[in-house]
Amino acid sequence: MAGPAPEPVHVARPAVIGYPDRFSVAPGEPIEFKISCVGGGEFQADVVRLRNGDTNPAGPGFLEQVVPTPASGSYPARTQEIRTGSAVLVRDGGGLALGGSGTVRCYVQPTTPALRDQALVSRWDEAIRTGWWVGLSGGRLTLRLGSGSSVHETATDAPLYAWTWYAITASWHGGSTTVRAEPVLNSTNSLWSPSAGLVAVTVGTGDGAPTPAEADGPTVLAAGWNSSTGATTGHYNGKLDSPSVSGGAGADTEPLARWDFGAELGAGWYASDRCTDVGPHGWHGTCQNAPYRGMTGWNWTGEEENYRHAPEQYGAIHFHDDALADAGWDTDVTLVVPDEVPSGVYALRVSYREHVDHIPFWVLPPRGTATAPVLLLFPTASYLAYANDHTVSEGPVLQSVLGHTSVLAAADLHLFEHPELGRSTYDQHTDGSGVAHSSRLRPIVTMRPGFRHGTGSLWQFPADLHIVDWLTALGIDFDVATDEDLDAEGTALLDRYGVVLTGTHPEYTSARMLDAFERYLGAGGRAMYLGGNGFYWVTSYHPDQPHLIEVRKGEAGCRAWQARPGELHMAFTAERGGLWRNRGRAPQKLFGVGFATEGMDHSSAYSTLADFADPRVGWLTEGLAGAAVIGAHGLVGGGAAGHECDRYDLALGTPAHALLLATSAGRHSDNYPLVAEDIYFPYDGLGGTDSAQVRADVVYFSTGGGGAVFSTGSIAWAGSLAHSGYDNDVSRLTENVLRRFADPTPIEPLGID
C-alpha cells in the first residue's frame, strides 16, 4: 500500500560561489573576484586571513581573522553561467556561408556517437535552424541544411561505431545530398582490429533539399552555434582530423578552408589555441575550452609515440562536451592589496543569504623581496589536479581505496548537480577518457577551508592550513608563494629564503619547479618536505595561459586513468608525461623519500631508528632523546604516518649519507598496499602487514653548500602538529629542524659513514 510521499531531503549547498583571476598577488597589485549568486539582492564581501580550516573539535577549530580593506562591503548579486565544451571557432567573414552547393570532408573518431546530436563541422544557427550542419544524429552521420523556412536532413544508413576512425564526406548540390562514412581502420588507430570485419562503409542520399541560408555566427568545428545565446551548442565527443570545406560538390573541388591541427605542434612544439587554415583564405580557428592537441590521428601507426617525431600522424584534436578552461565570468569585486598586508594566505569571504564561500588567494611579499627567512610553498598545481574532483560520487574504486565508506560533503553534491564547474584530473570525461587539463579560472568548491574530503579528513588546501596554524601558533614569521610562482620565477624565488616548507601533498610538479629545487638545494638551500606522494607526476603549465595545467597519466603510478597509446606526451611543453621516476627524477633524489603506499583507514605512528640517536643530529632530536615512538596522535587519521606515505630507498636515489630517523614500517594495515610502480610480479603479501616496503620514513641529509633536507614521508604529519596545544613530539621535531634551517649558519655536511 502506498504511503505518503517521502519528505524531500534538503542539503545545504553553496548559494554563492566565485573565483579570483589569479591565485597570488603582491602588495599594490589588483586581484579580481568573479562571483555568482543563485538570485538577486546583495552579497557581502570581506577579506579574511586564514589560519586553520579544520573544524575537527579535537583541534584548534576554524580560525580566520578579518582584514580591513577597501574591498569590504556590499555588492549587487547576480547569477553567472558556465558553458562547457571544447570546440574551434572560425571567423570567416561569411566566406563559408555556402549556398546551393558545398562539400565537407573530415576524418572523425566519435567516442559517444549515439549520445545526442553532435556537430562535427557546421555553419549553423541552432536558434533559427539555418545554414549547414554536418554532425551525428542518432549515431548516424547527418547533413542538415536549413533555409530559414525548412530543414532537410540526410543520414547514413548505419550508425557510426565509437572509437573508430572514419573518413567522412557530406555534400550538396542543386537539392541533391550525399553523406558517406568510410572506415579507415589500421592495426593501431581504433578500438577494433580491421580483421574483425565489423565496420563497413555507410552512405545516405537525398533530394529536394533547400538552399541553406546564411547563418549568423562563426563556422564551428566540434559544435554548433546558437545566436540567441551567442554560444556554442551541440558539442561533440571525439576526435577530428584534417577538416575541410569546399564550395562545390565535385570530388575535385578545391577546399575554401582546410585546418591542419598538426601545424601548431610545429615550431614551438606546444599547443596554442590557434588552428591554422592552410587553405587560400587563412581562416584560422581559435580553440575554446582547451581541447586536447598532440593526439593520435587517423593515420597513427604506433611506430612513434612522440608527436614531435611524426607530426603528420598527430593531426587530431580530441574534443569533449564537458571541457572547461575558463568560466569567463565578469568581475564583481576588485581588491588592490594594501601595502601593509603581510604575506600570507587569505580569502575573500562572500556571504549571501545564509551561505558563505571562502575564495582563497595568496598575498606575496613585495615583488623580488622576502619579508621572512621561511617560505611556505603552497602546492597549487596539486590543488588544480584535484580541483572539483568527482571521486566521491563517480569514482567506483574510492571506497576500496579509503577502506571505509566515502564521506559525502555538500560540495560533492554540488559538483554532482553542477558538472559545468568542470572536472579534476581524477575524473573522466563524458566519453570515459581521462581529464588531462585543469584550470583555476572557475569556482573550485573543494579548495576551501573547512572542506572535508571523501577520506573524512582534510586533503590538500585545508590540510595545508594545519601548517599555517602551527607556524602562527609558534610565532614563526613566514612568506607564502604558489607552485605557479615557482614555475614562473624558478630558483630566484627560493634563493631569497633560508628554508622552504612544502605542503602536505605536492604531488604535481613541473620541470621548472624541480630544477629550481635542485639548484637551490645544491647551493645551500634547505627544504622541509612536510608531506607524502610529492614530486610525482610530470606536470606542465601552459606557456601562455598559466591558469591551465596539463598532466598525462600513464603506464605506472597510482593513476585515475591512463593516457591512450601514443598520447603520453603533453601538448603544453612537449614533454613526456607520466611519473618523474620514469624520467630519471625519482623524488628520492632531491628529497630522500618517494611514494611507497597509500591508505585511508587510519594513520599510524613512527618508530625511531638508530640514526635518531646519531650525535651529529643532536640538535634535531633535542627534547626527544630516548623517544621510541613519534606521532601516535593526529587530526588526519589519528596518527602522523598515513594517507600517502613515502619511503627512503637507496635504489631510487636517496643519498647514501641520508639518515633514516624513523619509520612506520609494520604499523599499517593491508589498506596500505605497495604502489603499482613497485610491483613487477603481483603476489600475496604486498600490503602493510607484510611488506617492508610499505612505510613512511623520516629522513634527514645535508646538501651542497651548507644546505639540508628534512622529509617526513607522510601526508598526515601536519595534522599532528597541533596536538596538546602544539606541545608534542611531531611539533618539537619539526620546530627543531625549522629553527636550525632558518639559521643561516652553514649546516655541517654529514658524509658517508
Ligand SMILES: [Fe+2]
Ligand atoms: Fe595524490
